[in-house]
Amino acid sequence: MVSAGQSFKRRHCHLYKRSIVPYTTAWAWQRSLVDDRRHDSQLDDALLLLEHPPTYTLGQGASPAFLKFDPAQTAWDVHRVERGGEVTYHCPGQLVGYPILNLTYYQKDLHWYLRQLEAVIIHVLAFYGLKGERLPGLTGVWVDERKVAAIGIKVSRWITMHGFALNICPDLRGFDRIVPCGIPDKMVGSLAQFRPAIQFEAVRDQVAIAFAQVFNVALIEQPGDPQARC
Template identity: 70%
Template sequence: MFYSISSVIPSNPLCHRRRCVVYNGEQIRYSQAWAWQQSEVAARRENPELDDVLMLLEHPPVYTLGKGSSLGFLKFDPNRRDVELYRVERGGEVTYHCPGQLVGYPILNLQYYRKDLHWYLRQLEEVIIKVLAEYGVRGDRLPGLTGVWVEGRKVAAIGIKVSRWITMHGFAFNVCPDLEGFQRIVPCGISDKPVGSLAQFVPDIQLPTVRQQIIAAFAATFEVNPIELELPQPLSES
């Protein structure tokens, strides 16, 4: 159903940076984005020379569990039919996605960067920290934890899966979401630190602006040449 088209983009001989195709999309159901990621990863296992990808999306309300996540961090019955819940192959515990939260799914071949998962996690944090700095907001890392905090509130969660050095899943940045859905879980399994959003510190934040700032920060952090494309047809029609 999904396909990779990045191999057909003409090369730019003036640019020595690795190209990264950016799909800057709107709301997409989590199940669709998950299948899309799997398709792109499979394509790069077959052809490691394909361009890298960054999917920048929003999701309707949905909860996701990491591969080894504990159901004990849910405050609702996981068998309820009115709640979307998926267990996926990323690391980390339970998290929540909803509109107003920008989710980034980088499909990168780390053999072209650095084969170091700790480095990769810190790079993803750095993307968010750079965007926060655009607003004069300081993003912090906390020792022993993954993600980005502002004044003790977690504004960005990170969970990844890497296979044959090809990445999937990624980061979730709370720009201006309704945070109520987080009250039904113990976010990331951390009970003593609240979840926050950029809008709590910058009330007039504009989501389209933040989208472009994430793309710019991602390009600067990973030293790639971003090429924006429209969503693949099966996704854009749904």
């Protein structure tokens, strides 16, 4: 949340809920939104909430040693992108959030921004009676030592892209082909392991609510194709 004593003008943020979007399509969409805001800093912020088909992504400095397969000899969709962090996996049932924010209007501090993204997830978990935890020296959110949310960002001229991935009810077997986030001794988990009846669409709505609260923005939902997944 915004620290005590800080006061920011409430920003408008366009909310886009989409179902399954190919990774390259969402990647290009993000870049287009960022470019628009580089040219016009007065534009509203945006939050994309969506899913991807099975896809592996590596951060710009990620080590290919954390892949358990040869990316040049696989049918899996693999991309090296400009975010920070190591390798991760996306698939249906995982909610991916891409905030396009101009941090000039918030706080020019990347650590602050990462902690705010973690706070969004922690708020959502609390809504479902789960205790989300941070681990010293690591980015993301854990429940009972299982990593349920990964975070990787890119910030250029204080405009953000990429973001967070929250495992709601995905098939976790895809994580077996990598060392998730380059952390060999931590398990990946999902909300469905702790709350079997959880519904994807309901969690997506809670993420939007928590995001608006943590960043103090007014969400303006845009027409889209939301659908329940679990």
